[in-house]
Amino acid sequence: xxxxxxxxxxxxxxxxxxxxxxxxxxxxxxxxxxxxxxxxxxxxxxxxxxxxxxxxxxxxxxxxxxxxxxxxxxxxxxxxxxxxxxxxxxxxxxxxxxxxxxxxxxxxxxxxxxxxxxxxxxxxxxxxxxxxxxxxxxxxxxxxxxxxxxxxxxxxxxxxxxxxxxxxxxxxxxxxxxxxxxxxxxxxxxxxxxxxxxxxxxxxxxxxxxxxxxxxxxxxxxxxxxxxxxxxxxxxxxxxxxxxxxxxxx
Amino acid sequence: xxxxxxxxxxxxxxxxxxxxxxxxxxxxxxxxxxxxxxxxxxxxxxxxxxxxxxxxxxxxxxxxxxxxxxxxxxxxxxxxxxxxxxxxxxxxxxxxxxxxxxxxxxxxxxxxxxxxxxxxxxxxxxxxxxxxxxxxxxxxxxxxxxxxxxxxxxxxxxxxxxxxxxxxxxxxxxxxxxxxxxxxxxxxxxxxxxxxxxxxxxxxxxxxxxxxxxxxxxxxxxxxxxxxxxxxxxxxxxxxxxxxxxxxxxxxxxxxxxxxxxxxxxxxxxxxxxxxxxxxxxxxxxxxxxxxxxxxxxx
Numbered sequence: 001x002x003x004x005x006x007x008x009x010x011x012x013x014x015x016x017x018x019x020x021x022x023x024x025x026x027x028x029x030x031x032x033x034x035x036x037x038x039x040x041x042x043x044x045x046x047x048x049x050x051x052x053x054x055x056x057x058x059x060x061x062x063x064x065x066x067x068x069x070x071x072x073x074x075x076x077x078x079x080x081x082x083x084x085x086x087x088x089x090x091x092x093x094x095x096x097x098x099x100x101x102x103x104x105x106x107x108x109x110x111x112x113x114x115x116x117x118x119x120x121x122x123x124x125x126x127x128x129x130x131x132x133x134x135x136x137x138x139x140x141x142x143x144x145x146x147x148x149x150x151x152x153x154x155x156x157x158x159x160x161x162x163x164x165x166x167x168x169x170x171x172x173x174x175x176x177x178x179x180x181x182x183x184x185x186x187x188x189x190x191x192x193x194x195x196x197x198x199x200x201x202x203x204x205x206x207x208x209x210x211x212x213x214x215x216x217x218x219x220x221x222x223x224x225x226x227x228x229x230x231x232x233x234x235x236x237x238x239x240x241x242x243x244x245x246x247x248x249x250x
Numbered sequence: 251x252x253x254x255x256x257x258x259x260x261x262x263x264x265x266x267x268x269x270x271x272x273x274x275x276x277x278x279x280x281x282x283x284x285x286x287x288x289x290x291x292x293x294x295x296x297x298x299x300x301x302x303x304x305x306x307x308x309x310x311x312x313x314x315x316x317x318x319x320x321x322x323x324x325x326x327x328x329x330x331x332x333x334x335x336x337x338x339x340x341x342x343x344x345x346x347x348x349x350x351x352x353x354x355x356x357x358x359x360x361x362x363x364x365x366x367x368x369x370x371x372x373x374x375x376x377x378x379x380x381x382x383x384x385x386x387x388x389x390x391x392x393x394x395x396x397x398x399x400x401x402x403x404x405x406x407x408x409x410x411x412x413x414x415x416x417x418x419x420x421x422x423x424x425x426x427x428x429x430x431x432x433x434x435x436x437x438x439x440x441x442x443x444x445x446x447x448x449x450x451x452x453x454x455x456x457x458x459x460x461x462x463x464x465x466x467x468x469x470x471x472x473x474x475x476x477x478x479x480x481x482x483x484x485x486x487x488x489x490x491x492x493x494x495x496x497x498x499x500x501x502x503x504x505x506x507x508x509x510x511x512x513x514x515x516x517x518x519x520x521x522x523x524x525x526x527x528x529x530x531x532x533x534x535x536x537x538x539x540x541x542x543x544x545x546x547x548x549x
Contacts, residue, residue, distance in 0.1 A: 009388050125388065127348045147348050154390035155342050197343060203305050204344035207336040208405060209328060209360030216352035216359065217368055219386070 002157075003062055008125045011056040017221040017228075018128040024231030025116045031239050032112040037105050039249070040242030041112035047238055048115040056123045066118040067111070074110050078103040126150050131218050144214045155197070160190055253317035254278035255443060256302065256334065256412060260311035263297060271297040273467035274311065279412065279445055284438055286454035286475070287447040289464030290489050295416070295447040296339070298464070302414050302445070303336045332361065335410030339417045341397035350376070350392070350400050351385040357408040375407035376400075379433045395426035399433070406437070413437065415446040419453060431457060455479050455493035456514055463488050476512060495519045502526050 008014065013021065028044045052058050081103040086092040130143050163186050167173065172182035202210075256279040263272040271294040279285055289295050300306040301313060304320065304327045313320045320330055338344045347353035351372055358368040376382045379399040384392065392400065398418070405413065418434070419427045438444055447464075448454055454461050455475060462472040465488040471478055478484065485492055498519055499512045513519050 005388070006391075009391065015386075125348075127352065148346060151346055151348050151389060200338065200340070200343035201346060203300065204336075204338050205346065205356075206305065207303055207331055207338075208357040208408065209331060210356075211328075211360065214346065215356065216347050217355035217365060217372070219349070219352075 004066060004121055005126070007058045007062050007122045011058050011123050013056040013123045014125055015221070016123075017223040018124055018132055019223055020227045020231060021120060021124055022132065023228060024235050025120050027232065027235040028238060029113050029116040031235065031242065032109050032116075035239060035242050036246035037109045037112075039245040040238065041108040043238045043242050044112040045108075045115045047234060048112075048119045051234075052119045052122055056119075058122045062122060063118060066122060067114055070114050071111060074107050078107050081106060125219075127219055128221065140213075147216075148214065152197075156190065156194065159193060160186070163189060253314075255281045255316065257314045257317075258298075258301065258308075258311065259314065261298070261301060261308045261313070262310035263301065263306060263308050265297075271467055272301070272308065275468050277462055277469050277472065279443060280460075281411075282438075282441065282443055283460055284444045284458050285446075285460045285462060286458035287445065287462045287464050287469075288451065288454045288488075288490065289447070289449065291449055293464055294467050295464055299336060299414050299416050299445075299447055302412075303334045304330050305336070332408065333410055334412045334414060335405035335408055337402050337405050337413070337415045337418070339420060341394070341401040344401045344404065345389050345397060348389060349385075350381070350387050350389060353389060353400065354404045354407050357404055361408060371407040371409070375403040378406060378437060379403045380429065395422050395429070398422065398426075399430060402430075402433075410442070412443040412445060415444070417448060418446050419448065419450065427453075449490075451479065451485075451490055451493045452495065455495060456516070463490075465489070476514070480512075498523065 025048070028048065032041045032044050049063060052063050053060055082099040083093060083095050084099055086094075127147070130147060133143055133146075134140065167182045167186060171178070173179045205214075258275055258277040261272045261275040261277075262270075264270045275298065277287075277298070287295055287298065297306060301308060304313075304322060307322055315330060315333070320326065345353050347356060354372045354375055355368050358371040363371065372385070373382065376385055379402055381396060381399050381403060384396060384400065389397070389400070398421070402413075402415070402418070415434075418430060422430060434444060446458075458475050460472065461475050461478040463470040463478055463484060470488055471481070471484055479493055479496060482492055495514065495516065496512060499522065502522055513522060
């Protein structure tokens with residue numbers, strides 16, 4: 001999570017308008033759903049990977065780390081799509097060509113779709129998502145909450161880590177029974193400290209005129225029509241190539 | 251004599267549960283001063299500061315702003331907090347927004363300023379604390395010292411008349427302290443009244459023009475820095491030691507003459523020491539820092 005966040009803030013395209021990244025990536029995601037997947041999905045996956053790494057300058061390693069967890073789930077789940085289980089005549093388990101096809105299509109589609117999301121989260125800081133969220137009708141309170149949680153997660157994470165290190169230094173995790181006890185104590189402590197922190201945060205906010213609404217300036221992002229056009233051009237290119245290749249092969 | 255800008259009279263406060271934090275405290279803050287509230291840890295300094303902007307309401311006694319008793323209704327509190335800005339000790343308790351610029355924009359927007367005016371205030375406040383380059387950074391990616399300065403900028407952007415800081419130098423390295431004091435000095439010169447709590451006698455001695463000696467829920471004595479910190483008996487009662495610079499000066503036999511103020515900066519005391527040791531006064535150039543370790547025979 002921290003690695004993703006770091007790249008989102010520091011990549012070459014961090015300062016771009018979110019629409020320049022969101023519209024092309026969203027369109028590519030739709031392409032993987034509606035166009036022939038076997039040709040389109042790999043093209044989407046490849047183009048998103050190249051754009052993320054060579055365009056935005058996110059290291060390959062980070063890109064790989066984001067995709068590896070969902071890919072693992074996919075590979076673990078796909079075999080179950082390939083086989084079918086039938087109880088009408090007792091117990092019947094068999095591998096069908098239909099099932100294999102389904103498993104393959106689902107896997108490439110999901111991977112391609114994941115690559116679009118990976119591109120977005122690796123290149124766009126969280127704060128840039130808030131204006132679009134408000135635009136599509138998410139209530140202001142929810143957006144405030146997202147930002148507040150986002151900020152406090154890091155404070156909480158740091159406290160949890162120091163607490164854990166302090167316990168480890170006093171051999172709190174030496175045996176299983178001690179570990180369970182230590183973890184319980186840590187959780188209880190973090191809960192109390194979070195409540196105290198919430199109280200102090202309220203004092204700090206009140207000192208700055210808080211009246212129940214966390215209003216802050218939205219980041220200033222200028223939409224570049226040129227960049228958006230190039231992005232959508234890429235979508236068109238991937239879409240046509242995917243469809244043409246699919247027609248040729250069928 | 252004009253009335254103080256902000257004053258506390260006979261302030262008493264007990265926490266829910268009965269622990270008494272303030273026991274009849276008097277304090278007065280004059281316009282344009284640098285006032286240190288000096289006392290050991292856990293003596294109730296933070297509680298006092300929370301009274302100065304109306305966060306806590308005293309059980310007895312009163313606070314007067316411009317010689318008028320303050321009110322605790324919503325409107326009055328808002329007016330009060332426009333004039334008295336409070337910076338908490340722990341920046342993570344204060345910074346809530348995801349980016350530095352957004353966090354600093356919070357106060358000005360609450361004042362009802364437009365987006366353009368707010369942007370101006372944000373830039374100005376960040377520049378005053380010398381952190382303008384951090385405007386677009388994620389808050390959680392900052393160092394402790396940077397967070398501290400951003401937290402101050404967030405209050406400063408509201409242009410308060412009085413800036414109240416709880417232990418502003420706590421947790422900062424010597425370089426960070428120098429940096430922060432430099433920025434605060436500029437604010438002071440621009441007319442902001444500064445009130446800060448500290449347990450650091452050296453800091454109060456070097457930097458405040460008035461000291462309120464705080465002990466056991468009371469102000470034992472409020473007065474000019476040299477006078478208060480020169481009173482050993484008083485300091486002892488507050489469980490504090492006299493500042494080292496003052497002790498060195500006294501050991502050298504200087505500063506006894508009350509007409510001649512004792513030197514309060516590290517470099518001035520070092521110069522005095524060199525003079526007494528018979529070394530040439532123009533030695534190594536001394537950089538104007540506070541608590542900064544230096545090499546050389548006198549370090």
